[in-house]
Amino acid sequence: MSPDPGIVSTPKPKSKGYVLWLIVGVAVVVLIWWMHTHITFDWHALGYQLRSVSLPFVFGAIGVIYISYWLRAVRWAILLAPVRRVPSLQLLGPQLIGFTAVALVGRLADLSRPYLIARKLKLPVASQLAIYSIERAFDLGAAAILFSVTLAFAPHDLPHHHAYVRAGEVSLAATIGIAIFAAALRIAGELVARIVRAMISPLSKGVAVTLSERILDFREGLRTVSTLREFFAALAVSLLMWIGIAVCYLLSARAFVADPTLAHLSFTAMMLLLATSLGASLLQLPILGWFTQIAVNATALHGFFGVPVETATACAAVILFCSMLDIIPAGLIAAKLEGTSLRQAVKETEAPQPEI
Secondary structure: OOOOOOOOOOOOOOHHHHHHHHHHHHHHHHHHHHHHHHOOOOHHHHHHHHHOOOHHHHHHHHHHHHHHHHHHHHHHHHHHOOOOOOOHHHHHHHHHHHHHHHHHHOHHHHHHHHHHHHHHHOOOHHHHHHHHHHHHHHHHHHHHHHHHHHHHOOOOOOOOHHHHHHHHHHHHHHHHHHHHHHHHHHHHHHHHHHHHHHHHOOOOHHHHHHHHHHHHHHHHHHHHOOOHHHHHHHHHHHHHHHHHHHHHHHHHHHOOOOOHHHHOOOHHHHHHHHHHHHHHHOOOOOOHHHHHHHHHHHHHHHHHHOOOHHHHHHHHHHHHHHHHHOHHHHHHHHHHHHOOOHHHHHHHOOOOOOOO
8 A cells, every 4th residue: 555645655564574584494493403403413424424425316317407497497488478478598597597586585576487588578567477377287198197107107116006096097087187277368367266256255355356356357368378288388398408307316316326325216106205305395485495305305205215314314405405505696697687686576466567
């Protein structure tokens, strides 16, 4: 709400951000203290495992994940083609900046990417939010296809075979559900938005309005895919990107050459870890999300494959670095070249943007 024009207001200190970071810092300290007092942990073993990591595997994982960021730019260019044809490299900077913001600030900062692209190309923000919505759908669909195909046909001699089959079935059901939902929105998007708004309004009018707007954005995003050629091109790029992410996880695990289980971990086994990791990353908090991600992946490695806790924790930390945190230097450089900052990129998602 804007201040009354008749009242002279003085700038208020931006204390909300500091309070958030203070809460996150306290939570991290409490988490470390709890782990130290309640969990038997050999820190020397952790240090040994980190020192024994094979750097070629780590560099390979970093290289693969950077290729996946480029593929995201390629996919955005495909989805943008009906509006404007743009070279994929022109969209790479906003991708790097956006995912750097996610790594540092949390999942909500992911919306900075469509805002950055809209500003760079002088396009309406709504059009890029629509592409963002359909991009998320391609992510879910491609990941679900990859999971369902890989996990549903897991070899019977793998430990916890039932978990693989179950994950594959859930992924296949998610794939079918996404397809049905997308078809319904393409045919009757406004009707679906009105139904959702009517159902949610008694609970929260604000949430109802936001959800209905996102549904309409998603419907507009579906309209950007006007031909089967564009659809299959975007799907193929999405599948390649998610295979690359899985390979990044696999190389990060196999970098632990001193542990026989991790050194010979199969692609199928890694898909189960990736599925677990994605579930933990849906709600990612600033900084604290790093520790929760490490904890979830370490628990999965220890529980599913019997990897020692110290080795599992070291592996989870390397996976986090290779799949997320290694983007930060490139994102900072891209922000400098784009003439923006991470703070500005995140702030743009917090306020209404004028249509260009």
